[in-house]
Amino acid sequence: MQSNIPTRLRLTVGAIIPVAVITTIACAIIGMIGFIVVHTVQTHGLMPRPTQLEHYTCDGFDPPIQIAFRHGLEVMQLQTGGLSIQGSLLNGKITWQGLSGTANTARLAVPTEVIYDDARSLRLVASDRSQHVCTLTPLR
Helix, strand or coil, X not given: CCCCCCHHHHHHHHHHHHHHHHHHHHHHHHHHHHHHHHHHHHHCCCCCCCXXXXXXXXXXXXXXXXXXXXXXXXXXXXXXXXXXXXXXXXXXXXXXXXXXXXXXXXXXXXXXXXXXXXXXXXXXXXXXXXXXXXXXXXXX
């Protein structure tokens, strides 16, 4: 079966469709890369900004303490009076950095474990094995 379209025209029509498709895809890719670059520059990076820790007031400690914590993060901060101690949380266990000298001077039963947390409260176990409930402190 012979085609009535000349050979030169057949090659040109057959080549136009893939060229148009490739050009459209290339323009879409370049546009997407441009969007990502502009968005990255506007937001100062690809990663989301870190969120603030939420502050919980803990009753039953002497002196009273405040815990800074956010569910899902592995960092905690204990504050009491002028004392501030950084800690890390792994599998519910709290490890405090630089605690050896500070706890003795403050005579503080520090939290060693988080046994429950939700949007409004924390339940902690102190070093003397007592349990304490900490409630979310509203923003001022």
